[in-house]
Amino acid sequence: MKLIMSLTILLLCKITLGQIVFNREVPAEGDIYLTPQIAIPKINPGYTVWLPDEGKINGLIVFTHPRRDTVNTDSLINYSLQNHLAVLYATTDNRLEFFFDKNKMSEIEGHINEVITKHFIPRENLLFCGMSLEGTRALKLTMFANSSDSKYRLKPKAIVLCDSPLDMIRLHKEMVKAKELNFNPITANEGTWVSGYLESNLGGTPNENFQAYVDCSPYCYSDDIVKNYLQFKDIAIRAYAEPDVNWWIDTRRKDYYSMNAIDMAALINELKIAGNENAELIITYDKGYLPDGTRHPHSWSIIDEQEMLEWFLNMIQ
Secondary structure, three states: OEEEEOOOOEEEEEEEOOEEEEEEEOOOOOEEEOOOOOEEEOOOOEEEEEEOOOOOOOEEEEEOOOOOOOOOOOHHHHHHHHOOEEEEEEEOOOOOOOOOOHHHHHHHHHHHHHHHHHOOOOOOOEEEEEEOHHHHHHHHHHHHHOOOOOOOOOOOOEEEEEOOOOOHHHHHHHHHHHHHHOOOHHHHHHHHHHHHHHHHHOOOOOOOOHHHHHHHOOOOOOOOOOOHHHHHOOOEEEEEEOOOHHHHHHHHOOOHHHOOHHHHHHHHHHHHHOOOOOEEEEEOOOOOEOOOOOEOOOOHHHOOHHHHHHHHHHHHO
């Protein structure tokens, strides 16, 4: 193990049989205020990347959640490395990042570019993945790559979404309802900070600044002009959902209008209408469970990781 430290950057390289791991972080202090009353501590921005220890690297799987563990692997990392794919976890200092700020997207784009450049990974073979808001970020990064603010124009070959909110107008409405209903403390708290965070960053409610919500949405049902989703018409997209409506009604008092599945189904349908034959909505049943075994359809467990990676490998080999 090799450890190099400076005042601002921690760079860790760990080498074990079959893998090489790099961790690059900048220490962060302080809090991020989601609302004037709700704050979360900053996380260290930077990235962790897992690389096969030999042979050509054929592609890169990109996540935007903080996985700083450089010792323990998992099935997704293992299967990726076995198939000469690298896996990157890149974050800003905000674990609940919405990408309201273009500089934050530029920051993540810079990490991706650094990894593919240093390790000779084909820039055209990128898979952006994400659970919930992380999937939203995957689409937002793709939109950013099409903008004049993008330095590297890193567009993915494929995108995987797992129960991700896409329509910020719908999301705001259902979060306000959850807050006011106050049926479940988890959803009431989420409704409070999400609606407040959207309002503080998008200039008020959708009624007060409709266009800001449209511009922030990878897909927006209320939008007939901008149509951000057309930026994905030439990209392979899989959207996974487990819309167990009775679970949501019984445990959260939420219905179909409160589910992220409604956004993803609309996105996939519009992409198919636009001619994207590689857009898929994958509906699962009774696969959503948290790591402790608790039933929850809003879970990464609905995805068959090996099958998902084989889907991506078929596109790049």
